Every structure is written in C-alpha cells, then in structure tokens.
Amino acid sequence: MPQLLLVEDDPAIRTALSRALTARGHGVRTEATGMAGLQAAVDDRPDLVVLDLGLPDVDGCVLLTMLRAVSDVPVIVATARDDERETVRALDAGADDYVVKPFAAEHLDARIRAVLRRGGPGEPAAALVVGGLSVDPRSREALLDGRVLDLTRLEFDLLAHLAARAGTVVSKKELLADVWHQPYGGADKTVDVHLSWLRRKLGESAASPRYVHSVRGVGVKLVPPP
Ligand code: CA
DSSP: OOEEEEEOSOHHHHHHHHHHHHHTTOEEEEESSHHHHHHHHHHHOOSEEEEESOOSSSOHHHHHHHHHHHOOOOEEEEESSOOHHHHHHHHHTTOSEEEESSOOHHHHHHHHHHHHHTOOTTSOOOOEEETTEEEETTTTEEEETTEEOOOOHHHHHHHHHHHHTTTSOBOHHHHHHHTSOOTTOOOHHHHHHHHHHHHHHTTOOSSSOSSEEEETTTEEEEOOOO
C-alpha cells in the first residue's frame, strides 16, 4: 500500500482528502504545517508527498527546495489557483506534478498513481523516440533530427504526452485533463492553438502534417512520418 504524506493547513480539506485517499487504498499521514511536513517526510520516508503550496509557516516552494535537499520523494503540489508562475516555480523547485484547487479526490488519486507508476526519480526514464523525434521527459528536452526544439512548458508537455502514446489517437478531452489539468473539460480551441504552435515548431502544418495528425471528431495522434 503506497504511503502518502499530505501537507495541508485547511482542516476541512485535510480531513476530506485523507478520508478519500484512504478509501482509495493509500496509507495517509497528514500534517498541517510545512515544517511538520518536512520532518514527517524525513522521518517516515513516504512514497509520495502531496504538498499544499499555501501554508501558514513557510512558502511552499521554499519548503519544496528544503525537501529536495534531503529527499527524492515524488511530490505533487496543490496550487490555490491556476497560477502559471507559481506552478512553474514549484516544478522548477522539484515538484513532479501539480493539481489546481479545487480538485476532486479522484483526480488527485489519478495523478498520484501516474507519478508512482513513473518510478522513482533515481530511475532514468528513457527518451521517447518517434521517427526523427526524441522526447526526453527527464531533461525536458526534445530533439527533431538531432536539433533541439525550443518549446514552451505546455508545448513540451503536449508533445511528451502524444509521444508516450505514439500511434494512438488522443482526445482533446484527455489532453485538457492531463496536459492542462482541466479534468472537467475546457475549450478545445486551447488545444487547437497549442497544437498549431507545436506543429509550426516541428516544421509542419495541419494541412500537410508529418508527425501530428488530426483525426476529425476524435482527436490527434503522433506518428513517424512515412
Ligand atoms: Ca492552504
């Protein structure tokens, strides 16, 4: 049973999440402050930490940096709002993934399982290779025919998600949930816009695709060019 450490100062959220995650088969320890959470992470060596970034005693990103200095434990941060800058700070500080409040326990559970499946940070994940495209989730570097692609964080996440599922059609709903963290859907247009930027960086277009193929009414798939 995976042992989770949940660091959350809001008692109502803490209780509800602890209950829901326990019901979903996790062992859950909770702490209400950052420093107590850090101590628990060191003492208990949990399999994963869910860290609220808005804590009363210490800034969540600072705490994450402190934690990273002593532990490789996977961390999912919970941000209070869809604050891109704060999210990027947390990812830079070593968070493995994030959820935006308010989120459903089942959504957090899905993220927890995905992060745990990836294995420990010590295990190098192989680069995903599709034709002349190579996408390395660990270094967050993508190469096309040996040339480094200059991608934004979202473009990289989008490409990595498609590359991990190369040859299969991925729906926009799935992309919104997994790349944009909008499990309840959002505007397909958002996906379309980023797909078109990604295509441009891959040197192709929707009209003459090489790697990124739209499947009308279904979604999009990444395939090696013929
Ligand atoms: Ca909080």
